[in-house]
Amino acid sequence: MTNSGSIQSTLQETRKFLPASEFSAQAHISSEEQYQSMWQKAKDDPAGFWGELSQELQWIKPWTEVISGEMPETRWFTGGQINACENCVDRHLTSWRRNKAAILWEGEPGDTRVLTYNDLHREVSKFANVLKKLGVNTGDRVTLYMPMIPELAIAMLACARIGATHSIIFGGFSADAVADRNNDAQAKIIVTADGGWRRGKEVPLKSAVDESLTKSHTVQKVVVVRRTGQQVHMQTDRDYWWHDLMSDVDPHCDVVPLDSEHPLFILYTSGSTGKPKGVMHTTAGYLLGTTMTSRWVFDLKEEDTYWCTADIGWITGHSYVVYGPLSNGSTVVMYEGAPNWPDEGRFWEIIEKYRVSIFYTAPTAIRAFIKWGDHWPQSRDLSSLRLLGSVGEPINPEAWMWYHRMIGQERCPIVDTWWQTETGAIMISPLPGISATKPGSCTRPLPGVVPEIVSKEGTPLEANEGGLLVMKQPWPSMLRTLYGDHERFKQTYFSTIEGAYFAGDGARRDADGDIWVMGRVDDVLNVSGHRLSTMEVESSLVAHPAVAEAAVVGFPHEIKGEGICCFVTLKTADSEGSDSLTADLIQHVRKQIGALATPDKIRYTAALPKTRSGKIMRRLLRDIAAGRESVQDTTTLEDLSILAKLRDSDDA
Ligand code: PRX
Numbered sequence: 001m002t003n004s005g006s007i008q009s010t011l012q013e014t015r016k017f018l019p020a021s022e023f024s025a026q027a028h029i030s031s032e033e034q035y036q037s038m039w040q041k042a043k044d045d046p047a048g049f050w051g052e053l054s055q056e057l058q059w060i061k062p063w064t065e066v067i068s069g070e071m072p073e074t075r076w077f078t079g080g081q082i083n084a085c086e087n088c089v090d091r092h093l094t095s096w097r098r099n100k101a102a103i104l105w106e107g108e109p110g111d112t113r114v115l116t117y118n119d120l121h122r123e124v125s126k127f128a129n130v131l132k133k134l135g136v137n138t139g140d141r142v143t144l145y146m147p148m149i150p151e152l153a154i155a156m157l158a159c160a161r162i163g164a165t166h167s168i169i170f171g172g173f174s175a176d177a178v179a180d181r182n183n184d185a186q187a188k189i190i191v192t193a194d195g196g197w198r199r200g201k202e203v204p205l206k207s208a209v210d211e212s213l214t215k216s217h218t219v220q221k222v223v224v225v226r227r228t229g230q231q232v233h234m235q236t237d238r239d240y241w242w243h244d245l246m247s248d249v250d251p252h253c254d255v256v257p258l259d260s261e262h263p264l265f266i267l268y269t270s271g272s273t274g275k276p277k278g279v280m281h282t283t284a285g286y287l288l289g290t291t292m293t294s295r296w297v298f299d300l301k302e303e304d305t306y307w308c309t310a311d312i313g314w315i316t317g318h319s320y321v322v323y324g325p326l327s328n329g330s331t332v333v334m335y336e337g338a339p340n341w342p343d344e345g346r347f348w349e350i351i352e353k354y355r356v357s358i359f360y361t362a363p364t365a366i367r368a369f370i371k372w373g374d375h376w377p378q379s380r381d382l383s384s385l386r387l388l389g390s391v392g393e394p395i396n397p398e399a400w401m402w403y404h405r406m407i408g409q410e411r412c413p414i415v416d417t418w419w420q421t422e423t424g425a426i427m428i429s430p431l432p433g434i435s436a437t438k439p440g441s442c443t444r445p446l447p448g449v450v451p452e453i454v455s456k457e458g459t460p461l462e463a464n465e466g467g468l469l470v471m472k473q474p475w476p477s478m479l480r481t482l483y484g485d486h487e488r489f490k491q492t493y494f495s496t497i498e499g500a501y502f503a504g505d506g507a508r509r510d511a512d513g514d515i516w517v518m519g520r521v522d523d524v525l526n527v528s529g530h531r532l533s534t535m536e537v538e539s540s541l542v543a544h545p546a547v548a549e550a551a552v553v554g555f556p557h558e559i560k561g562e563g564i565c566c567f568v569t570l571k572t573a574d575s576e577g578s579d580s581l582t583a584d585l586i587q588h589v590r591k592q593i594g595a596l597a598t599p600d601k602i603r604y605t606a607a608l609p610k611t612r613s614g615k616i617m618r619r620l621l622r623d624i625a626a627g628r629e630s631v632q633d634t635t636t637l638e639d640l641s642i643l644a645k646l647r648d649s650d651d652a
Contacts, residue, residue, distance in 0.1 A: 017414075028295050047065075049447065050067070054077060057287060063078060067474070081260070085128075089326070102115050102117045103331075108336045120154070125158075125251055126246050128161040135188070137164070142188065143189070144168045148171075151242060152312050161256065167181060174590070176592050176593070178190075181268050192205045194229065196336065197227075198337055200341055207232065223242055224241055279422055285424075285475075290477060291328060297426050304331065304358055305354055306358040309360065335350060363393050366395070378406075389414070390417065394517055413430065416430065420503060441514045452470050468496070471503070478501070528559075532597055538566075546584075551566075551621055565600060577602070
């Protein structure tokens with residue numbers, strides 16, 4: 001700690017990369033002056049700035065006020081009516097775009113589908129009518145638990161068309177997780193598939209839904225897409241095949257005019273307590289945020305072929321596979337399966353095949369590509385690429401440099417985009433036409449984003465002092481509440497630092513004003529770019545009959561970024577568990593939460609180290625978990641230890 005209560009960061013990275021002049025010349029934001037004036041205007045006159053930009057969307061009824069209310073109760077575009085589906089689909093039908101590819105889809109086994117905007121309009125309208133027939137009304141919640149197939153995007157847009165609020169659950173979550181989320185959202189209908197393909201295996205989704213329904217009683221109907229053809233149980237008067245329902249339904253469905261603040265979706269994410277939070281986004285502000293950031297950050301142009309590899313089950317997929325790019329009328333590549341199936345060259349094959357020009361992926365994937373070897377990308381033609389993006393966790397400089405050299409061939413700007421489920425859209429990121437990028441820095445705030453780095457007491461810090469990352473001004477795509485728990489919403493994001501949104505991350509700003517995000521300062525792990533609460537894993541472990549107490553911490557992991565280390569004390573006298581108990585505990589956590597929560601290490605201990613007041617000394621456990629690991633990436637390790645200090649200054 002320094003005198004100002006900040007944390008010193010040890011990461012020293014001084015390389016800078018400027019965009020090529022040809023790129024800058026054609027970019028949407030093409031000069032520093034343009035950025036500066038946009039940023040300043042958005043800060044000084046947010047209503048004027050966003051009010052003008054709102055003309056980029058198609059409105060059913062114009063708004064009367066751009067911003068009303070103080071953060072956290074800010075509302076956007078009040079008085080206006082709009083429909084997100086109309087903006088992402090219908091508005092492209094009036095020009096030649098109607099026959100432009102909206103979705104270029106590839107299944108893991110190699111099957112393909114192309115949906116033009118016209119096709120998308122027809123399928124979405126039909127499914128919206130199906131939902132209505134099944135009793136879904138405007139305002140009802142619909143759970144989508146599906147693989148990465150076009151029907152997932154169709155179902156989302158169909159919900160948006162009629163004003164049903166979708167709640168998408170990533171297909172890797174377990175039956176229990178589905179039941180919890182259904183119950184919290186009081187979902188009326190669930191749309192799923194028999195299964196999906198992942199690394200050549202069928203992921204059973206319908207059977208997980210069946211199991212979840214024994215614990216979630218609000219769900220009245222289940223719609224099932226036939227994807228893998230595996231045997232599934234269909235219950236009469238509850239379960240229906242997608243293709244049966246779609247075979248005789250009217251292809252015309254009017255869009256429902258919705259208030260700007262109508263809830264578009266709920267997406268569950270982990271917080272620092274055990275219970276997942278239902279982050280709620282509303283229509284107009286979210287759509288404007290994702291539309292503009294897609295254009296600014298990815299420099300989206302009419303002729304681009306854009307591929308974001310995220311699963312739609314995460315916020316990145318919501319905002320940058322579906323709403324942002326489709327609202328811009330782009331062609332989006334969507335891939336169902338794993339990057340290493342049938343071999344480790346699959347992503348590069350897809351880029352070559354579709355001539356992808358913009359590629360957006362996660363550091364965990366990049367680290368895996370590095371491990372798999374350069375010959376995979378080298379054996380493909382990647383010359384169509386013009387821009388690369390990264391999201392989900394801090395990117396280590398080594399991975400950044402490899403991405404720059406091997407995939408970008410030193411030609412493509414890299415946008416390291418910092419944002420969150422809660423922020424809805426990208427907040428801090430290079431602008432590819434103007435930013436000097438630095439390996440590991442997400443650089444500067446986008447127009448409309450006013451971040452500050454402060455001490456725990458809320459004092460703004462000097463350059464290079466690490467502290468808490470907060471937002472001083474509201475932005476249109478920010479979450480509006482945690483579903484059903486507005487108190488928790490206020491407590492989680494707005495009580496740490498007076499008058500500001502607290503993101504949960506630690507960061508520093510360098511002397512150039514560029515931001516370096518270090519990671520979470522709360523008890524949230526970032527495993528392969530996905531958020532997981534240590535307490536969620538702990539409560540799962542203590543629910544096992546053999547476990548007395550558990551403490552879960554993260555440790556630096558070569559591929560996942562952070563791995564999960566569990567310290568466990570047993571109810572029996574022995575402090576050591578058998579190999580079979582270890583295997584059983586791992587299975588138990590996977591079953592309760594899902595495969596992404598699979599513990600990497602289980603360590604048995606007679607007792608957990610505690611402070612006099614009984615608080616588990618997590619910092620000590622983190623050191624133990626990290627210290628016994630042969631760590632190659634010291635950058636990550638150093639950042640983790642800095643964060644440990646930020647989070648647990650009262651540990652001792
Ligand atoms: O810790 C930050 C990290 O991911 C968290 C948000 O996770 P989630 O809501 O699941 O959304 C992930 C995709 C938007 C943040 O609090 N994070 C995300 N992007 C970056 C990042 N950390 C550093 N650099 C990034 N570019």
